[in-house]
Amino acid sequence: MKNRQFIVFALLLACPLLLHGQETSLCGKESCNKGYIRHPWYGKKVGYIGDSITDPNCYGDNIKKYWDFLKEWLDITPYVYGVSGRQWNDVPRQAEQLKKEHGEDVDAIVVLMGTNDFNSSVPVGTWFTEKEEQVMAARGETKKLETRKRRIPIMTNDTYKGRINIGLSHLKKMFPDKQIVLLTPLHRSLAEFGEKNVQPDESYQNKCGEYVDAYVQAIKEAGNLWGVPVIDFNSVTGMNPMIEEQLIYFYDSGYDRLHPNTNGQERMAHTLMYQLLSLPASF
Incomplete structure (x- = not known):
């Protein structure tokens, strides 16, 4: 009942x-x-950290970005720091710029990053190192030193997971009372921007032998490891440029099946708007 x-x-x-x-x-x-x-995000001030999919300068006025739709629908004030081609090692810089320009005058931060780490063949790596240490403990008896294994987050720009550790550590420390939301990378297909910039579709591994799935999965894992909500954009947007019929959502079926066009960005925005209904923008 x-x-x-x-x-x-x-x-x-x-x-x-x-x-x-x-x-x-x-x-x-x-x-x-x-x-x-x-909507809990109505009228909020939101920082956007990312790459070309977020960058207002990527294709300029030819593509209306997802955050622009959210500005229109939810009266969100967007602070946009995404830059084309950037990877997770740029998250601290973008976060610092947000902090410098807006201080505490921001409610939430959305991070969409990772596809360029895959394309640049950044090794996925591991989250932790482990070593034995002595720690004081007690379980119904007098406390004493015990030897136990301890895991320590790896902070390095040499691996994808190390970069994520650094980026989220920076964000958590700079914005301890702000909502931080991670978005997983979108599906990707062929992008051919010239003789020296040809990106195969996601059916191929990158140069370090990883499929894009590993980079998507790492973002999901980071949510649990760092206590950050994750929205699985890779699945919930419903967009996959590997399906010819879905290229209606991407910029150009001839040379750019990677970047969502205005229709794709609008679908991203619709998805994000409804996903964010379940999350507070401020505390």
Whole structure:
């Protein structure tokens, strides 16, 4: 009976979302005054850290970015620091720039990074080193020193996981009371930008023998290791440029099957908007 009551209550909460358009039911002040649900990220200030998929200068006005749609739909103020071609080792720099320019005047930070680490064949690596140490412990007896194995996060820019450790350590220390959300890298297909920049599709391994899946999985693992929510963009956006019919979401079927076009960015934004309903933007 209690379960049924909970389901009915949840459906009642969802009704305004089902019966009304997103611009009014999720965002509009007028709708909120009428008792509709207000999106928890409405009107927030959000920092965006990333690469070309986030970079406002990538294709310029030819592509409207996902954060621009969220600005329009949720009245979010975007602080955008994504730069084309950057990898996880650039996260600390982007975070420091955000801190320098906006200080504490930011509610949340979204990080979409990793596809260029794959393309550049950065070794995936491991999260920790282990060594034996003595530690004081007690279990119903007088405390004493015991020898136990201890794991220590690897902080190195030589591996993907080491870079993530450094990046999230910086973010957690610089913004300890802010919401930080990780997005997994999108699926990728052929990108041919010239004689010296040809990126095979994801059915091929990179030069260090890894498929892109390993770089996606590492972001998921990082969420648990660092206590950061992860939205699996690789799956929940529903976009896969390896499917010819889905190239409607990517910039050019001839030479750029990597970057989402405006339609793809809008689909990303729709996905992110609904995924973020389950997360607070501020505390």
